[in-house]
Amino acid sequence: MTQDCDFIGLAVPGVRSMDTYEPGKSEEELKREFGLSDVIKLASNENPLGASPKAIEAVEKALPSLNRYPDGNGFELKVVLAARHEVELNQITLGDGSGEVLALLAQAFVNPGDEVVFSEYAFALYPLITQAASGVARVAAANSADDASPRGHNLDNIANQISHKTRLVFIANPNNPTGTWLQPEDLLRFIRSVPPQVLVVIDEAYKEYVDAEVAAPTIGWMSGCPNLVVTRTFSKAYGLAGLRIGYAVSNSQVADVLNRIRQPFNTSLLAQVAALAALEDIEFLETTRKLNRAGMVQLLNGLEDLGLACLPSRANFLCIELGEPGKVVFEALLREGVIVRALDCYDLPNCIRVTIGTEAQNNRFLKALAKVKG
Numbered sequence: 129m130t131q132d133c134d135f136i137g138l139a140v141p142g143v144r145s146m147d148t149y150e151p152g153k154s155e156e157e158l159k160r161e162f163g164l165s166d167v168i169k170l171a172s173n174e175n176p177l178g179a180s181p182k183a184i185e186a187v188e189k190a191l192p193s194l195n196r197y198p199d200g201n202g203f204e205l206k207v208v209l210a211a212r213h214e215v216e217l218n219q220i221t222l223g224d225g226s227g228e229v230l231a232l233l234a235q236a237f238v239n240p241g242d243e244v245v246f247s248e249y250a251f252a253l254y255p256l257i258t259q260a261a262s263g264v265a266r267v268a269a270a271n272s273a274d275d276a277s278p279r280g281h282n283l284d285n286i287a288n289q290i291s292h293k294t295r296l297v298f299i300a301n302p303n304n305p306t307g308t309w310l311q312p313e314d315l316l317r318f319i320r321s322v323p324p325q326v327l328v329v330i331d332e333a334y335k336e337y338v339d340a341e342v343a344a345p346t347i348g349w350m351s352g353c354p355n356l357v358v359t360r361t362f363s364k365a366y367g368l369a370g371l372r373i374g375y376a377v378s379n380s381q382v383a384d385v386l387n388r389i390r391q392p393f394n395t396s397l398l399a400q401v402a403a404l405a406a407l408e409d410i411e412f413l414e415t416t417r418k419l420n421r422a423g424m425v426q427l428l429n430g431l432e433d434l435g436l437a438c439l440p441s442r443a444n445f446l447c448i449e450l451g452e453p454g455k456v457v458f459e460a461l462l463r464e465g466v467i468v469r470a471l472d473c474y475d476l477p478n479c480i481r482v483t484i485g486t487e488a489q490n491n492r493f494l495k496a497l498a499k500v501k502g
């Protein structure tokens with residue numbers, strides 16, 4: 129086939145220089161590539177317990193209705209979310225994962241050349257959605273490795289990157305891939321200091337794992353901070369990553385804008401019923417939290433025995449400092465049938481990120497790590 133056209137060159141300006149997001153390797157891929165039969169994936173911060181049984185039951189019950197479009201407004205789910213967060217229905221935007229809501233924010237509020245501020249070591253989606261909107265990323269230096277919150281977000285540095293061109297600030301709390309978190313009082317002070325036309329997006333993908341004493345009551349701040357947007361997901365603690373559903377809570381005007389540009393049926397029938405059921409399954413969420421707390425202790429102890437340091441984390445994963453290229457350890461772990469995440473793309477070439485799994489999975493990871501570390 130002859131091709132006279134450079135279609136990459138014809139793409140909108142930001143997209144021409146974009147990289148494709150590289151997801152974690154799947155178990156099936158690894159089995160194929162290395163001829164392994166028994167592999168574990170601790171690479172994408174998924175729930176090691178699977179999905180809530182109540183969510184699975186709700187999905188099964190909804191299967192005969194697959195010929196129907198979903199409720200484009202997601203009314204039933206929004207009613208439950210609104211009651212839970214004590215906000216109005218018109219403050220909620222449902223998304224095809226919270227990733228979609230983050231992208232919609234950039235699409236709706238960032239003009240070509242406008243600036244988006246986030247931290248060094250922030251979530252990989254932020255630079256991509258900024259570029260897709262032909263925005264300009266302003267990256268704030270993170271804390272140094274020997275800070276009290278090593279490699280964590282530095283709110284002063286983030287504030288210093290805000291200019292008259294800034295439209296959005298993205299802050300994940302806790303952050304992926306570091307697991308670091310911000311103190312509620314520091315975060316509130318920061319949000320209050322941001323100019324009122326700049327939207328501050330707090331990405332709370334791991335909020336369910338955060339203990340109450342350090343959990344920032346962000347949605348409660350919203351009435352006093354109209355430029356605050358909070359995003360949540362069902363992909364992590366709720367165990368529904370495969371269904372793709374998340375949401376934003378914001379002031380009603382921001383939600384109005386996001387709801388104008390989203391696809392009319394962006395969240396599927398199955399995702400909506402599963403999310404509703406998962407919200408009711410308090411027991412599953414509690415079991416998930418308990419398993420994560422125990423697994424965190426298990427991994428921290430195991431890493432200490434191996435003489436390895438990791439960043440303090442309030443999420444369901446650990447960022448391990450290896451003192452050698454993470455890519456090499458990542459590849460060696462693959463051969464042992466254990467998938468973790470190398471963090472080159474996050475500018476952390478000597479680190480790997482591992483999701484906290486079941487006790488057996490954590491043991492297997494620690495054994496494999498001990499072996500490949502020599």
Ligand SMILES: *Cc1c(COP(=O)(O)O)cnc(C)c1O
Nearest residue numbers: 225226227251304333361363374
């Ligand atoms: C996993 C993750 C998300 C959620 O992605 P979904 O699109 O909801 O699956 C958002 N932000 C961060 C920081 C994450 O790690």
